[in-house]
Amino acid sequence: MRTLRPTLIGAALLAAAMLAAPARAAEGEAALPQVNWSFSGLFGTIDRAAAQRGFQVYDTVCSNCHSLKQAYYRDLAGIGLSEDQIKAIAAGKTVPDIDDNGQPTDRPALPSDHFRSPFPNDRAARATNNGGLPPDLSVITKAREGGADYIYALLTGYADPPAGFHMMAGLNYNKYFTGNQIAMIQPLRDGTVTYTDATNPSLDQQARDVVTFLTYIANPELEQRHRMGVKVVLFLLFLTGLSYSVKRKLWAGVEH
Amino acid sequence: MVGLYKSDIKNPLLRWVDSRLPILSIVQKEYGVFPTPKNFNYFWAFGGLAMVNLMIMIATGIFLAMSYTPHINMAFDSVERIMRDVNYGWLLRYAHANGASMFFIVVYIHLFRGLYYGSYKAPRELLWMLGVVLLLLMMATAFMGYVLPWGQMSFWGATVITNLFSAIPLVGEPIVHWLWGGFSVANPTLNRFFSLHYLLPFVIVGVVFLHVVALHITGSNNPLGIEPKGPQDTLPFHPYYTVKDSVAICVYFMVFAMLVFFFPNALGHSDNYIPANPLLTPTHIVPEWYFLPFYAILRAVPSKLGGVTLMFGAILVLFALPWLDTSPVRSARFRPVYRIVFWFLVIACIALGVVGANPPEGIWVPIGRLGTAYYFIHFLVLMPLLGKLERPLPLPESISHPVLGGGPLPGAAAVHPMEKV
Numbered sequence: 001m002r003t004l005r006p007t008l009i010g011a012a013l014l015a016a017a018m019l020a021a022p023a024r025a026a027e028g029e030a031a032l033p034q035v036n037w038s039f040s041g042l043f044g045t046i047d048r049a050a051a052q053r054g055f056q057v058y059d060t061v062c063s064n065c066h067s068l069k070q071a072y073y074r075d076l077a078g079i080g081l082s083e084d085q086i087k088a089i090a091a092g093k094t095v096p097d098i099d100d101n102g103q104p105t106d107r108p109a110l111p112s113d114h115f116r117s118p119f120p121n122d123r124a125a126r127a128t129n130n131g132g133l134p135p136d137l138s139v140i141t142k143a144r145e146g147g148a149d150y151i152y153a154l155l156t157g158y159a160d161p162p163a164g165f166h167m168m169a170g171l172n173y174n175k176y177f178t179g180n181q182i183a184m185i186q187p188l189r190d191g192t193v194t195y196t197d198a199t200n201p202s203l204d205q206q207a208r209d210v211v212t213f214l215t216y217i218a219n220p221e222l223e224q225r226h227r228m229g230v231k232v233v234l235f236l237l238f239l240t241g242l243s244y245s246v247k248r249k250l251w252a253g254v255e256h
Numbered sequence: 257m258v259g260l261y262k263s264d265i266k267n268p269l270l271r272w273v274d275s276r277l278p279i280l281s282i283v284q285k286e287y288g289v290f291p292t293p294k295n296f297n298y299f300w301a302f303g304g305l306a307m308v309n310l311m312i313m314i315a316t317g318i319f320l321a322m323s324y325t326p327h328i329n330m331a332f333d334s335v336e337r338i339m340r341d342v343n344y345g346w347l348l349r350y351a352h353a354n355g356a357s358m359f360f361i362v363v364y365i366h367l368f369r370g371l372y373y374g375s376y377k378a379p380r381e382l383l384w385m386l387g388v389v390l391l392l393l394m395m396a397t398a399f400m401g402y403v404l405p406w407g408q409m410s411f412w413g414a415t416v417i418t419n420l421f422s423a424i425p426l427v428g429e430p431i432v433h434w435l436w437g438g439f440s441v442a443n444p445t446l447n448r449f450f451s452l453h454y455l456l457p458f459v460i461v462g463v464v465f466l467h468v469v470a471l472h473i474t475g476s477n478n479p480l481g482i483e484p485k486g487p488q489d490t491l492p493f494h495p496y497y498t499v500k501d502s503v504a505i506c507v508y509f510m511v512f513a514m515l516v517f518f519f520p521n522a523l524g525h526s527d528n529y530i531p532a533n534p535l536l537t538p539t540h541i542v543p544e545w546y547f548l549p550f551y552a553i554l555r556a557v558p559s560k561l562g563g564v565t566l567m568f569g570a571i572l573v574l575f576a577l578p579w580l581d582t583s584p585v586r587s588a589r590f591r592p593v594y595r596i597v598f599w600f601l602v603i604a605c606i607a608l609g610v611v612g613a614n615p616p617e618g619i620w621v622p623i624g625r626l627g628t629a630y631y632f633i634h635f636l637v638l639m640p641l642l643g644k645l646e647r648p649l650p651l652p653e654s655i656s657h658p659v660l661g662g663g664p665l666p667g668a669a670a671v672h673p674m675e676k677v
Contacts, residue, residue, distance in 0.1 A: 042518055070333070070336045070340065075340075135530075138336065139336070139529045142521055142526060142529040143526055143527070143529035143530050144526055145526050147526070178539070220340055221339070221340075221346040225346065225347075225350075225517050225520070226517065226518070228347075228517060229513060229514075229516070229517025229518055230517075232513045232517060233510060233513050233514065233517070236506055236509050236510045236513060237510070239506050240503065240506035240507055240510065243499065243502045243503045243506050244503050244506075246499055246502075247499045247500050247502070247503050250495060250496065250499050251496065251500070254294060254491065254496070255656075
């Protein structure tokens with residue numbers, strides 16, 4: 001009984017967690033596909049090539065409507081772009097500023113600038129998007145139930161509505177979106193982006209790539225966190241073993 | 257040497273200090289030689305773990321506050337700045353956020369350990385009640401801390417919870433406006449929550465001190481629930497329990513590290529990464545996991561005032577527990593019926609947690625009501641009745657008797673001051 005108790009508690013908590021989790025996930029529509037991401041797991045890393053292609057997808061497609069305002073151009077170093085490449089990418093964008101005469105102006109961006117937002121404010125974004133507000137994508141993979149899997153599912157989940165399904169005007173059918181009607185038109189199809197590295201730009205490939213990029217942007221610390229975590233846990237395993245053997249030795253003389 | 261404390265410390269400098277301010281002697285007495293029952297299992301490590309956790313929360317919190325901005329237009333972005341631009345800011349924030357979860361895991365185990373082994377019974381009633389005060393303070397602190405990132409769940413959680421006070425007849429509405437500092441959850445609310453979130457942990461430190469003082473007057477309970485009868489039943493706290501607690505602390509840090517480094521957002525809600533929007537209500541507003549059982553109790557009855565009363569009652573009933581439990585036997589080990597109903601309580605609490613995570617519809621409504629009913633029946637009916645009806649098993653003569661057969665003291669266990677300080 002004495003040794004069984006923690007096991008019982010653990011089992012009960014695990015059962016509770018399993019009961020609570022699907023209940024939360026059940027709010028979406030279809031079950032999410034499970035993608036094998038490079039960044040998942042204890043040793044997960046950001047796939048540099050995929051993230052760079054994903055940046056290309058964001059840059060050519062998503063960025064027309066979606067901001068990435070928490071991220072800086074310098075963050076692109078984390079997906080393997082060189083300083084010169086980043087400078088060139090930033091220089092190709094214009095960001096609003098105030099000039100020496102105090103007048104609003106646009107200037108080429110620097111690596112230290114935040115990503116340029118497509119709209120000056122939310123109202124402008126709504127006005128151009130049929131009343132819908134395209135969400136900021138800075139932490140999007142953390143801001144949706146299901147995370148990276150959900151974003152991938154959403155991007156690949158466009159389909160024709162089933163027979164008899166009533167669609168509201170201006171909305172699009174998506175298998176995974178809550179209520180199945182989403183304001184965003186299907187953003188990616190086979191070949192929407194022509195990759196510079198000759199990868200076949202299938203819908204699936206583009207969705208994976210852009211989700212990898214967005215996961216990096218939402219968790220720029222991910223690789224450092226995983227590396228540090230492995231070291232910390234290994235050290236703690238050693239320390240637990242050490243302290244436990246000290247405890248055993250010390251208590252060996254005590255009958256208890 | 258009139259007026260000076262007679263210190264045993266040899267070092268002249270330390271002795272000079274100690275005879276004027278005997279903190280070293282106090283530490284030696286309360287944490288060095290302090291006689292502690294020798295039969296603790298690892299559940300007795302959770303009080304120490306809670307202390308460690310509190311220190312981690314205060315340390316990480318102080319550094320987070322250096323980079324956080326308590327303004328509705330800047331709070332969310334300032335948290336993202338901590339995650340991205342502050343050196344190891346992600347580590348501080350993830351440690352603080354998951355530290356709150358770890359704190360509740362540790363404290364809930366600590367609390368259920370007290371329930372199982374009857375640690376709340378005479379003479380430890382005040383010790384227990386101070387513990388319940390600590391739980392309430394922790395809940396208030398955690399709730400206000402969750403508001404600070406100003407995400408969707410921050411805002412709507414704050415709205416729902418503060419609105420509970422409007423259930424109070426007559427003065428409810430003015431109280432809510434007073435809490436908000438306005439007519440809705442807005443900037444004044446965020447500002448005062450930040451201020452209080454920084455204040456309350458130090459109040460907790462104060463009450464923890466009282467909790468420990470009370471503990472060191474009565475001494476610890478133990479798995480047998482019988483008082484130590486002499487030095488053969490106890491061990492000096494150091495090194496026996498400092499070392500044993502070290503093992504527990506290592507395991508605790510391992511669980512903590514797994515959360516922080518590999519699953520930092522597993523216990524949080526994804527909606528809190530969406531900036532607060534007063535015009536858009538989330539589909540399901542749910543509190544943090546550690547409030548879910550209470551949230552289920554709140555929604556168990558179709559009356560706002562009733563639900564609020566039950567929810568607060570669920571905690572307040574714990575204050576009366578030392579007098580509701582009429583059994584003279586402490587440890588559930590010798591209470592054949594209580595040992596079973598204790599697990600019903602655990603199951604009811606876990607079930608209420610699951611109910612709290614789900615929308616209040618369908619099967620979850622009756623389960624929530626059943627769980628709530630059991631929770632109160634357990635404390636208000638079963639505890640008083642069991643003491644009268646249950647036939648406890650015979651208690652052992654002493655802590656050392658069942659294992660030692662009343663034999664002589666083992667050499668290492670003899671109480672003598674450790675070479676410390």
